[in-house]
Amino acid sequence: MPQTTIYVSPRSFGRPDARPPAVETTELARLFAGSAALAGVTLRVEGGRSVALLGPNGAGKTTLLRVLATILRSSYGSARVDGLDVVRDADLVRERVAYLSHATGLYDDLTARENLHFAAALLGTEEPAARVERALLDVGLGERADDRVRGFSAGMRRRLALGRILLGRASVVLLDEPYAALDRDGMGLVDRLLAAWKEVGVTVIVASHATDRLTGLLDGTVTLDRGLVTAVSGAGVTSVAPTLGGTRAPAPEAIR
Amino acid sequence: MNGLRTEARVAMAIARKDAVAELRGRHATVSTLFFAAVVLLLFGFALGPDARRLAEAAPGLLWLAIVFAGILAVNRLHLLETDDAALEQLALYPVARRAIYAGKALGGFAVMLVLGVVVLGAVGILFAVDIASAWLPLLSTVILGAMGIAAVGTFYAGVTVRMRAREVMLPLLVLPVLAPLLLGAVRATAAALAGDPFGELGAWLQLLVAFDLIMLMAGAATYGFLLED
Amino acid sequence: MKTRILGFVALAAVVSAAIVGLFVVPPDLNQGDAQRIMYPHVASAWLAYLSFGVTAVGGVLWLWRRDLRFDAVALSGAEIGVMFTAFAIWGGMMWGRPVWGVFWQWEDPRLTTTALLLALYVGYLLLRRLTEDPERRATRAAIVGLVAAIDIPIVHFSVEWWRGLHQTATIASPERALDPAAPMVFVGTLMGTLAAFSLAWLYLMIRRYELARAELAREEEARRGRLRAVQAAAANLRSQEEAAR
Numbered sequence: 001m002p003q004t005t006i007y008v009s010p011r012s013f014g015r016p017d018a019r020p021p022a023v024e025t026t027e028l029a030r031l032f033a034g035s036a037a038l039a040g041v042t043l044r045v046e047g048g049r050s051v052a053l054l055g056p057n058g059a060g061k062t063t064l065l066r067v068l069a070t071i072l073r074s075s076y077g078s079a080r081v082d083g084l085d086v087v088r089d090a091d092l093v094r095e096r097v098a099y100l101s102h103a104t105g106l107y108d109d110l111t112a113r114e115n116l117h118f119a120a121a122l123l124g125t126e127e128p129a130a131r132v133e134r135a136l137l138d139v140g141l142g143e144r145a146d147d148r149v150r151g152f153s154a155g156m157r158r159r160l161a162l163g164r165i166l167l168g169r170a171s172v173v174l175l176d177e178p179y180a181a182l183d184r185d186g187m188g189l190v191d192r193l194l195a196a197w198k199e200v201g202v203t204v205i206v207a208s209h210a211t212d213r214l215t216g217l218l219d220g221t222v223t224l225d226r227g228l229v230t231a232v233s234g235a236g237v238t239s240v241a242p243t244l245g246g247t248r249a250p251a252p253e254a255i256r
Numbered sequence: 257m258n259g260l261r262t263e264a265r266v267a268m269a270i271a272r273k274d275a276v277a278e279l280r281g282r283h284a285t286v287s288t289l290f291f292a293a294v295v296l297l298l299f300g301f302a303l304g305p306d307a308r309r310l311a312e313a314a315p316g317l318l319w320l321a322i323v324f325a326g327i328l329a330v331n332r333l334h335l336l337e338t339d340d341a342a343l344e345q346l347a348l349y350p351v352a353r354r355a356i357y358a359g360k361a362l363g364g365f366a367v368m369l370v371l372g373v374v375v376l377g378a379v380g381i382l383f384a385v386d387i388a389s390a391w392l393p394l395l396s397t398v399i400l401g402a403m404g405i406a407a408v409g410t411f412y413a414g415v416t417v418r419m420r421a422r423e424v425m426l427p428l429l430v431l432p433v434l435a436p437l438l439l440g441a442v443r444a445t446a447a448a449l450a451g452d453p454f455g456e457l458g459a460w461l462q463l464l465v466a467f468d469l470i471m472l473m474a475g476a477a478t479y480g481f482l483l484e485d
Numbered sequence: 486m487k488t489r490i491l492g493f494v495a496l497a498a499v500v501s502a503a504i505v506g507l508f509v510v511p512p513d514l515n516q517g518d519a520q521r522i523m524y525p526h527v528a529s530a531w532l533a534y535l536s537f538g539v540t541a542v543g544g545v546l547w548l549w550r551r552d553l554r555f556d557a558v559a560l561s562g563a564e565i566g567v568m569f570t571a572f573a574i575w576g577g578m579m580w581g582r583p584v585w586g587v588f589w590q591w592e593d594p595r596l597t598t599t600a601l602l603l604a605l606y607v608g609y610l611l612l613r614r615l616t617e618d619p620e621r622r623a624t625r626a627a628i629v630g631l632v633a634a635i636d637i638p639i640v641h642f643s644v645e646w647w648r649g650l651h652q653t654a655t656i657a658s659p660e661r662a663l664d665p666a667a668p669m670v671f672v673g674t675l676m677g678t679l680a681a682f683s684l685a686w687l688y689l690m691i692r693r694y695e696l697a698r699a700e701l702a703r704e705e706e707a708r709r710g711r712l713r714a715v716q717a718a719a720a721n722l723r724s725q726e727e728a729a730r
Contacts, residue, residue, distance in 0.1 A: 031708050033617045039715040071347050073484060073620060075708065094350040105345025109277040121269035122349040228719045241723065242716050415625050420615050428611065429629065432604035433636050436643035443647065463643055474635055478628045481548060
């Protein structure tokens with residue numbers, strides 16, 4: 001049965017006024033074999049705010065999240081998470097970021113509980129056994145904990161992946177289409193997770209098409225289209241249009 | 257020291273995860289064992305039926321079968337990570353990249369060890385080679401060889417896992433690199449089977465140790481670059 | 486311009502080395518005229534090693550500095566190295582046929598090592614072909630090039646050992662001329678050929694690198710052009726919206 005409260009471990013962020021912007025990108029661009037997935041995004045999300053990342057398919061939402069999660073290098077420009085550069089300080093950024101991608105990154109031949117235990121071991125979760133049980137209950141998989149993930153539906157996999165995020169202590173949570181494949185119960189779970197993170201001051205960026213659902217839950221929105229920010233609204237988020245053609249390469253001397 | 261302990265714990269967790277998945281799914285072991293058996297049989301047809309010639313060729317056949325099957329096995333262990341983009345998830349964890357490499361290599365080593373021991377037994381039976389009387393040097397050779405194949409194979413599987421034409425590229429890249437290992441392991445096996453008449457066994461085992469250490473260090477130092485893509 | 490002068494000098498040097506090697510130096514007492522192949526053979530083998538060293542260093546510098554020019558250096562080294570390796574193997578086989586009686590002599594550690602080198606670096610070049618994104622390509626290639634370079638001495642050492650501990654007969658080796666006892670005229674010719682080939686190597690490296698860099702610059706210009714186009718279109722749209730308001 002869905003719990004009313006979800007356990008999110010508390011975090012300390014220092015003095016609120018001293019907290020750097022949770023996400024700060026400068027002229028961020030990424031090209032894949034010629035086409036621009038990101039074409040110069042300058043964006044700033046304040047710490048503790050939750051922001052929806054909107055836009056049509058292929059707008060660059062996933063690319064932006066992947067760059068912030070340190071698993072994709074940008075072609076040009078720079079990005080910082082909690083004031084730390086995603087390339088130079090990648091190790092430290094990984095301690096602060098959690099990312100839920102389209103794929104759930106689970107192991108089919110392990111059970112739900114084993115998958116979470118594995119994640120807890122790699123995340124360095126304290127009191128892993130208790131936290132894993134709690135996370136399983138929180139995402140509503142308590143009864144299926146000993147079943148192998150191979151037999152799980154897409155929605156159950158997504159729940160389990162969300163449970164994995166609960167084991168960490170990320171201060172910035174990046175979610176890519178969290179509502180995808182979820183039933184009504186599961187969508188409610190995501191809503192409650194968003195609220196719980198907001199409560200403890202975790203910054204959340206949600207790439208989604210569920211615009212209606214997210215208004216009210218989140219502080220602001222960013223709209224991407226063809227790799228550029230086309231609109232920004234609400235609190236906690238600002239953006240600047242790219243200076244035309246001024247996109248700076250990470251190594252300015254790279255080509256001569 | 258504390259950092260090293262954490263890294264060892266992470267590596268063990270990854271290797272254990274691979275082992276559990278392996279025992280349940282039997283991805284790598286069973287199919288590659290079967291493959292190795294078929295390779296041995298075909299070697300027998302190609303070189304037989306003269307029993308003496310087969311026994312002479314046995315060390316070479318043993319290691320060719322182990323190397324070919326080993327490449328399949330290590331590739332399979334990496335495919336485990338590409339189902340559902342688990343490798344990407346692995347890269348997201350705040351752990352040292354070399355610990356991830358060590359874990360994958362350790363998992364590969366376990367599979368390779370099982371493979372090596374079984375193939376060694378099969379060679380003993382099929383080619384009428386007396387492996388029992390030289391079991392200790394033979395086992396040492398298999399352990400060192402398995403470690404080297406796991407070290408190199410894990411590393412190159414990381415290079416090719418997200419590439420087009422992966423199935424061709426992996427053996428193409430790995431086999432020439434493994435040449436010294438193949439050479440050392442075959443000579444060590446031959447020496448061990450012959451009772452080491454020229455006292456060369458120790459030298460070959462040392463070569464294997466050096467190869468393993470160098471490749472493990474190279475893999476640990478560079479695997480991180482492969483995870484960020 | 487300077488490169489072109491270097492090219493002509495290198496060409497003249499290689500031609501003179503060929504004339505000296507073929508017509509001036511007396512034939513070897515044991516091997517006869519076949520020994521003449523040794524001069525270009527040894528020189529290209531050495532330059533092949535040098536090229537692969539350049540590839541490894543270029544790759545490491547790319548990983549460290551993230552500058553694609555270093556990757557262009559690595560690529561040049563690998564391609565030119567493969568060329569020189571193939572030439573060295575061909576020369577070795579041509580030499581082996583009259584001297585050893587076979588094209589391929591398994592007991593010669595250098596020949597077998599060189600063949601493995603060729604396999605290693607053909608794999609390297611194929612890997613590059615199969616990766617489209619320039620940065621991914623540079624990273625994967627750098628790592629593979631580095632491990633290949635680490636593998637070279639192990640391969641060489643193990644093959645040498647393999648033969649040494651398993652020796653059947655003493656065989657003639659192409660490096661005989663380097664023996665301290667060898668006549669000075671042989672050593673001198675070899676050194677001269679090496680110098681000439683080094684000039685040719687340098688010229689080829691510079692030319693290949695220039696080509697790779699021109700390609701890089703073109704790719705880069707295309708990338709930036711695409712970015713500018715996307716940004717201009719968006720700016721256009723924005724100003725239209727503002728005008729409508």
